[in-house]
Amino acid sequence: MQLDRDTLAESYRTMATIRAFEERVGADSLSGLIPGFVHLYAGEEASATGICLELGEKDWIGSNHRGHGHCIAKGSSVEGMMLEIYAREGGLCGGKGGSMHIADLSVGMLGANGIVGGGAPLAVGAALSAKTLKTGGVCVGFIGDGASNQGTTAEAMTMAVVLKVPVIFVIENNGYGEFTAVSYHSGGIDLAARAASFGMEAHKVDGTDFFAVNELAREVIAKTRATNMPAVIEVAVNRWHGHFTGDPQAYRSAEELATVRLSDPLVIFKKRVIEAGLLPQELFDKIDGEVADRIDSAARAAIAAPPPDISTVTTDVYVSY
Numbered sequence: 001m002q003l004d005r006d007t008l009a010e011s012y013r014t015m016a017t018i019r020a021f022e023e024r025v026g027a028d029s030l031s032g033l034i035p036g037f038v039h040l041y042a043g044e045e046a047s048a049t050g051i052c053l054e055l056g057e058k059d060w061i062g063s064n065h066r067g068h069g070h071c072i073a074k075g076s077s078v079e080g081m082m083l084e085i086y087a088r089e090g091g092l093c094g095g096k097g098g099s100m101h102i103a104d105l106s107v108g109m110l111g112a113n114g115i116v117g118g119g120a121p122l123a124v125g126a127a128l129s130a131k132t133l134k135t136g137g138v139c140v141g142f143i144g145d146g147a148s149n150q151g152t153t154a155e156a157m158t159m160a161v162v163l164k165v166p167v168i169f170v171i172e173n174n175g176y177g178e179f180t181a182v183s184y185h186s187g188g189i190d191l192a193a194r195a196a197s198f199g200m201e202a203h204k205v206d207g208t209d210f211f212a213v214n215e216l217a218r219e220v221i222a223k224t225r226a227t228n229m230p231a232v233i234e235v236a237v238n239r240w241h242g243h244f245t246g247d248p249q250a251y252r253s254a255e256e257l258a259t260v261r262l263s264d265p266l267v268i269f270k271k272r273v274i275e276a277g278l279l280p281q282e283l284f285d286k287i288d289g290e291v292a293d294r295i296d297s298a299a300r301a302a303i304a305a306p307p308p309d310i311s312t313v314t315t316d317v318y319v320s321y
C-alpha cells in the first residue's frame with residue numbers, strides 16, 4: 001500500500017461521503033422532495049475515488065447522468081451539490097441544472113450529462129485544450145458500458161488517438177444500460193478489447209477494490225500525462241440501486257441484488273486498512289459520524305432554501321469569453 005495514513009483517511013471519507021450522499025438523495029427523491037430523475041452511484045464509489053485521487057487542479061473530468069460520485073471525488077462542495085439537486089438558489093448551477101446537469105468548472109468538473117455518450121467528446125476537447133495550451137493537465141472521461149456503444153464515444157476515441165491527446169476513458173461497467181444487461185446490449189463482447197482496437201492501451205480492474213483502481217490509475221494517468229497518449233480503463237462495478245430511483249429492478253433476481261452488496265467497496269477498504277494496522281476502526285467510526293452529520297445538514301439546508309428567482313431563468317445560458 002503506497003498511500004500515507006492521511007490520504008487513506010481522506011479517501012475513505014470521500015467514499016463514505018458519496019455513499020451517504022446517495023442514500024440521502026435516494027430517499028428524498030422517493031419522497032418527492034427532488035424534481036426530475038436521480039441516478040445513484042452507490043456501490044461504485046471506489047471507481048471515482050481511486051481515479052480522481054490521481055488528478056489535480058489542472059486536470060478535468062467529464063461525467064454522465066450518474067455523476068454525483070464523480071463530482072464529489074473531484075472536489076465539488078456537497079452543500080452546493082445538494083442545493084443544485086433539490087433545485088434551490090445557491091446550487092452549483094444556480095439550482096437550474098439539477099442532478100443530471102451539475103457542472104463545477106471551479107474544480108475541473110465539466111458536467112454531468114443527460115446525453116448518454118455526450119461526455120466522451122467533451123473529454124477529448126478538454127484534453128486537446130490541455131495539450132494545446134501546454135497546461136500539463138489530463139482529462140478523464142467517465143462513461144458507462146451503455147455509453148461505450150454510442151457513436152459519439154467511437155468518434156471521440158478515434159479523435160483522441162488521431163490527435164494524441166491526454167484523455168483517459170474510464171468505462172464504468174456496472175453490467176447494465178438502463179434495464180438491459182451488458183451481455184445483450186453490447187453483444188457479449190469485451191469492452192476494453194473493443195476500446196483497445198481504436199489504438200489505445202486498455203486495462204481492466206475490479207472496481208470494488210479501491211487499491212486496485214488507484215494503483216492502475218496512478219500508472220495509466222502518469223503515462224498519459226507524460227506521453228499525451230490516450231488510454232482506457234474498464235472498471236467492473238456494481239450498481240446497488242435501480243437505474244433511477246423508483247426503478248423496481250424486476251429484471252434482476254433477488255439473489256443478484258443481495259450478492260452485489262456482499263462486495264461493498266467501503267467494507268473492503270476498511271478491512272484491508274485495519275488488518276494492515278494503518279488506521280483503527282475508531283477513526284472509521286468517527287469519519288462515518290462526521291459524514292452523516294454533514295450530509296444531513298446539507299440536505300436540511302437544501303430543503304429549507306428558496307428556489308431560484310424567476311428573474312434568473314434566462315441567465316447562465318451562454319458563456320462570454
Ligand SMILES: Cc1ncc(C[n+]2csc(CCOP(=O)(O)OP(=O)(O)O)c2C)c(N)n1
Pocket residue numbers: 039065066114115116117143144145146147148174176177178243
Ligand atoms: C443519447 C441518449 N440515448 C438514450 C438515453 C436514455 N438513457 C439514459 S441512461 C441510459 C443507459 C446508460 O447506460 P450506461 O452508459 O451503462 O450508464 P449507467 O446508467 O449504467 O451508469 C440510457 C439509454 C439518453 N439519456 N441519451
Ligand SMILES: [Mg+2]
Pocket residue numbers: 144145146172173174175176177178
Ligand atoms: Mg451501465
